[in-house]
Amino acid sequence: MTFDLGSTTALWWAVIFSGFYHGINPGMGWPLAVSAGLMERKHSALPKALGLLAFGHLLAMLAILLPFSLMTALLIWEKEIRIGAGLLVIAMGIYLLINRQHPRFLARVHPAKLALWSFLAAMAHGAGLMLVPIYLQICKIGVHDIGHQAASTLMQGNLVNAVTVAFIHTLAMTFAGGIFATVIYFWLGLKFLSKTWFNLDIIWAISLILVGVFGIYSAYFGH
Amino acid sequence: MNMKPDPTFHATAQLAMQAPVENYGFTVMLSPDGSQSDGIAVVDLNPESKTYGTIVHQVIVPNKGDEFHHFGWNACSSSLSPLTGHAFLERRYLIVPGIRSSRIYIIDVKEPLKAKIHKTIEPEEIFAKTGYSRPHTIHCGPEGIYVSTLGGGGEDGTDGPPGIFIMDCQTFEIIGQYEMDRGKQDKHYDFWWNLPQDYMVSSEWGLPPQFENGVVPDDLLSNKYGHSIHFWDLRKRKNIQTMDFGENYQMALEIRPAHDPSKSYGFCGVVVDTTNLQGAIFTWWRDDDGVWQSKKTITIDPVPADADDLPELLKGFGAVPPLVTDIDLSLDDKYLYVACWGLGEMHQYDVSDPMNPVLAGKVELGGIVAHHKHPNGKDFAYGPQMVEISRDGKRVYWTNSLYSTWDDQFYPNDEGGQMVMARVGKNGEFKLDKDFYIDFPNGYRSHQIRLEGGDCSTDSFCYPNV
Numbered sequence: 001m002t003f004d005l006g007s008t009t010a011l012w013w014a015v016i017f018s019g020f021y022h023g024i025n026p027g028m029g030w031p032l033a034v035s036a037g038l039m040e041r042k043h044s045a046l047p048k049a050l051g052l053l054a055f056g057h058l059l060a061m062l063a064i065l066l067p068f069s070l071m072t073a074l075l076i077w078e079k080e081i082r083i084g085a086g087l088l089v090i091a092m093g094i095y096l097l098i099n100r101q102h103p104r105f106l107a108r109v110h111p112a113k114l115a116l117w118s119f120l121a122a123m124a125h126g127a128g129l130m131l132v133p134i135y136l137q138i139c140k141i142g143v144h145d146i147g148h149q150a151a152s153t154l155m156q157g158n159l160v161n162a163v164t165v166a167f168i169h170t171l172a173m174t175f176a177g178g179i180f181a182t183v184i185y186f187w188l189g190l191k192f193l194s195k196t197w198f199n200l201d202i203i204w205a206i207s208l209i210l211v212g213v214f215g216i217y218s219a220y221f222g223h
Numbered sequence: 224m225n226m227k228p229d230p231t232f233h234a235t236a237q238l239a240m241q242a243p244v245e246n247y248g249f250t251v252m253l254s255p256d257g258s259q260s261d262g263i264a265v266v267d268l269n270p271e272s273k274t275y276g277t278i279v280h281q282v283i284v285p286n287k288g289d290e291f292h293h294f295g296w297n298a299c300s301s302s303l304s305p306l307t308g309h310a311f312l313e314r315r316y317l318i319v320p321g322i323r324s325s326r327i328y329i330i331d332v333k334e335p336l337k338a339k340i341h342k343t344i345e346p347e348e349i350f351a352k353t354g355y356s357r358p359h360t361i362h363c364g365p366e367g368i369y370v371s372t373l374g375g376g377g378e379d380g381t382d383g384p385p386g387i388f389i390m391d392c393q394t395f396e397i398i399g400q401y402e403m404d405r406g407k408q409d410k411h412y413d414f415w416w417n418l419p420q421d422y423m424v425s426s427e428w429g430l431p432p433q434f435e436n437g438v439v440p441d442d443l444l445s446n447k448y449g450h451s452i453h454f455w456d457l458r459k460r461k462n463i464q465t466m467d468f469g470e471n472y473q474m475a476l477e478i479r480p481a482h483d484p485s486k487s488y489g490f491c492g493v494v495v496d497t498t499n500l501q502g503a504i505f506t507w508w509r510d511d512d513g514v515w516q517s518k519k520t521i522t523i524d525p526v527p528a529d530a531d532d533l534p535e536l537l538k539g540f541g542a543v544p545p546l547v548t549d550i551d552l553s554l555d556d557k558y559l560y561v562a563c564w565g566l567g568e569m570h571q572y573d574v575s576d577p578m579n580p581v582l583a584g585k586v587e588l589g590g591i592v593a594h595h596k597h598p599n600g601k602d603f604a605y606g607p608q609m610v611e612i613s614r615d616g617k618r619v620y621w622t623n624s625l626y627s628t629w630d631d632q633f634y635p636n637d638e639g640g641q642m643v644m645a646r647v648g649k650n651g652e653f654k655l656d657k658d659f660y661i662d663f664p665n666g667y668r669s670h671q672i673r674l675e676g677g678d679c680s681t682d683s684f685c686y687p688n689v
């Protein structure tokens with residue numbers, strides 16, 4: 001990893017910021033951590049719940065990023081893959097923009113299965129997809145840095161990249177969500193739960209579209 | 224869709240108690256013989272208003288013979304469930320089923336004075352999509368709107384068991400049956416739940432032939448009405464335990480779980496114990512092994528009476544049964560109000576210790592033999608029946624009709640619809656408000672009451688009190 005390159009640094013910051021962004025979205029689960037702490041009547045339940053939510057989120061990121069990391073081995077299709085990924089992310093954004101229905105199936109998960117819930121919530125929101133164009137751009141820059149190496153070495157590097165992206169993103173997400181949950185649990189009280197709860201549906205869907213557009217743009221005009 | 228959660232959604236019951244008080248009430252207007260169309264009366268409950276304590280608007284539906292009974296909101300505090308992660312529904316529509324016609328009206332009450340019908344769901348659609356008939360209790364929950372029904376398929380509703388169906392909370396499309404494994408459940412009435420603890424409790428009245436044309440004395444005396452409650456895994460939609468109170472406990476109706484979701488207990492009212500005519504309340508709870516238990520914690524005795532003063536149905540017994548037909552629990556889980564429709568009494572129990580309720584107050588009004596008058600000097604038809612408590616617990620509203628054909632059997636000489644209110648003082652003193660008395664328009668009776676912004680039998684809270 002080379003952070004001195006301007007655009008690489010920017011990309012890694014994008015990974016971190018997307019984590020913050022996912023973290024503050026109540027749809028990614030911080031109210032569940034507050035609820036867990038209160039229902040179990042002990043403080044330790046809150047960090048435990050955050051941990052489980054983080055685990056589910058991490059799995060959801062990996063479930064999306066790993067297949068793409070394998071595909072990056074197909075160097076000749078590199079551009080097509082990036083355009084395809086961009087279109088997929090845009091499609092998800094448009095789908096979420098049109099389909100504004102109450103997410104019924106998430107309500108069928110048992111309240112104690114936090115990791116499963118978090119995994120499904122992230123999948124349903126296309127949270128992993130939001131990272132794909134950023135991730136592919138990171139891999140792309142990596143290729144230029146490393147030069148022409150054997151496909152296997154490259155794939156290995158991209159695999160490490162995928163895990164790193166998922167990990168850093170989830171860490172940032174947990175940090176941001178954790179702050180919300182902790183402040184409401186310990187200081188502000190539940191009155192602020194409904195006060196701080198904003199509808200991010202449209203902004204979220206537009207974010208996906210923008211990230212997808214960025215992916216396609218960089219496939220054509222990037223490094 | 225809102226950008227922020229509806230201000231009438233509250234994370235805890237405590238926060239709901241501190242919220243602004245109700246300005247309007249919505250009450251069922253029932254034409255018992257179907258000669259007029261049923262409706263919803265909008266009642267002004269703002270004491271500062273010139274029209275306080277009167278009906279200020281009526282939504283009269285186009286059909287006749289629907290028989291309105293219970294109704295509920297499209298969305299409530301359950302929208303703040305951390306699991307849905309999506310709190311942006313609006314508490315705006317009343318879901319009003321006709322239990323005789325199986326038709327459902329969706330009424331838009333965003334502007335209470337201009338409340339109007341938003342959508343009508345015809346009976347055929349309900350029959351086709353659910354296999355159920357005679358929709359009754361409404362609750363808003365994790366998967367949308369849940370509607371309990373009293374009948375199965377077929378003309379008389381006995382083709383298959385009744386149950387619950389789910390409706391989309393935005394489009395009001397009927398999604399289908401709730402149950403995946405109903406176990407022994409073959410009758411239905413009320414249901415409610417504890418969302419974080421993921422359980423639901425349902426109760427039993429009787430099948431349509433047992434109530435539509437009046438109570439069937441032979442069925443009652445041979446204990447054929449419902450006497451069990453069912454515990455469900457809410458999200459798995461599975462009956463996990465059926466609890467039989469005993470066959471003499473006829474008609475286990477209203478289910479009232481503690482509002483604080485960290486508590487695992489609640490109450491169920493039983494209309495009549497056929498061995499002694501008592502009314503009864505059972506407390507149910509989950510023990511340390513996760514098994515549901517129950518205990519009879521309140522009994523209300525019948526009052527001896529002259530056969531001459533009794534309706535045909537009761538002459539042989541020489542007594543008035545209390546007939547516990549509705550119960551309601553205040554949001555602080557402190558007071559349980561129990562309607563004794565036969566006696567003409569509204570009881571207030573302190574249930575701070577749910578295993579040892581204490582009778583704290585009592586209001587006498589109406590009654591089969593007693594005929595208690597209202598403090599304003601007017602008569603009160605029938606007895607206290609559907610009861611609703613304000614969120615802050617300071618006002619208790621109730622109406623008088625039980626069910627068209629049953630009113631006529633138990634009170635053959637009474638007619639009319641009334642809504643009254645009792646006040647609850649700082650230390651729980653429970654007294655009728657002399658100045659609050661609404662006489663319903665000619666030919667109409669009244670039933671369930673819903674309060675603007677939620678009340679004590681609508682909202683489900685997803686976070687414990689602090």
